[in-house]
Amino acid sequence: MLVLRPVQLSDLPQLQQLARESLVGVTSLPDDTERLRLKILGSCASFVSEVQHNGPENYFFVLxxxxxxxxxGCSEILATAGFNEAFYSLRNRPFTSESRELNIHHGVPALSLCQDLNAHTLLRGFHINAELERTPLSELLSRARLMFIAAHPQRFSDAVITEIVGYSDEAGQSPFWNALGKHFFDLPYTEAERLCGLQNRSFLAELMPHYPIYVPMLSPEAQACIGRIHPDGQEAFDILEREGFETNSYIDLFDGGPTLFARPPSIRSIADSRMAIARAGTPTLGKTPYLVSNDALPQYRAMVIELDWSAGEPVMLDTATLGALQLADGSPVRLVAL
Known part of the structure; x- marks a missing residue:
């Protein structure tokens, strides 16, 4: 029986193993004992804090x-990007020039360092064991975060974003980094991403060029990386795209990966989730898999369960499942179909 729950300090050794296995570019999951310990402690404090609006909280979940x-596996929500340190992105928009005398009006795509996405809620830290990829458990690991937002909307922003890891080859070479960031740091892409996980990311971002970078002046290989997804990041992208997230004009400033954006009312797991009453008994098993969660805070739990359920009816669950979900007979439960 697999359950998603908030992280605990006793998870530190296993969480560090997950960090070692995670994709390069997932800087929110550093392979560093002290950084992970502080992240866990911050998450534990966030789940018990009295919150009326989004602040610096981070909510870290494990499967x-x-x-x-x-x-x-693991995944995370940062309630407010840029609350404690600036959240930098590259804005990809045309720079328009014109000449009335020559009757020329021309737009050239340009990348500009910005903090436009500060104050948005950020989904990050998604990692799942390889044998569970492309299964309903990947959906659980990603989407249960959204059901948590649905249960506690006051804790989060009215806009949600996530950065998808950009393209790098099997040798860890990022054409986008090599064409841009490497000139300012003289570091390999993998080392730059490692430093971002271990230290304040903004100190690297602040050394990036503060003037527009005209895209046609980059190498063709670097241009092809703008908005391109690392193959191992495709599943994370696909899940959230099905949820209603869309790409926008922002990319990651190190690898050029895309940023996804959505408003909570348009996110499927938020808009389509329904409340019901859990009842102890023999479940009526069906062929429709549901994400099922409670609406608790430190005791938050979520699972994938195949049910035969209709809106307005109670959800029949056996004793073991009720216990795994930290529910009692008669407790409210949240559901959304996969």
């Missing part, structure tokens, strides 16, 4: 096999 107590 656990209850039988083996093994962690198989």
């Amino acid at each position: 656990e096999d209850l039988a083996s107590q093994q962690l198989l």
